[in-house]
Amino acid sequence: MKKEIQYTIKEFSSSINQDLLKQIYKINQENTPEVGSLSSFEYLQKIVKLSSNNFYVSSKESIIGFMICFRENSAYTSKNYDFFSKKESKFLYIDRIAIKSEYRREGIGKNLYLLIEEIAKAKNIPLCCEVNTLPLNQNSISFHEGLGFHRVGDYNFEDHSVAYFMK
16 A cells, blocks of 8 residues: 655745755756756756746655746746747746656656646646657656647757657
């Protein structure tokens, strides 16, 4: 029988405690290549300052997951973000989400998505993201399709490929 995990989801801004942000950085780096690697902790600090909506998930006083999102007109320089900037005048872009491996398949990621989807719905704007197709992340593709996302494009980088999704 599966043990139910107790966790809380909290929004955070660039004024987040640096120890918590370091935990988020570590989770990000442990989840590559599913989540893009960050060049440094300082780069994470920079993108959090540019972002619009961020959440962390905690259980037993430690961070077990997070989500970082951007609105249109951000100074963020991601090529994936640029895809949606050229396509949509208003949008909410999920840049990265990661859950510690031992907490996956417990509905945490889905609850983060439902939370950010409510924000997008309230603003009447599309919710956008990308998923790796090389290396293939079929679990993530199936997850997004199951939540009603539709594939709206693809891009091949030198070292990986992505599919763009929107809802």
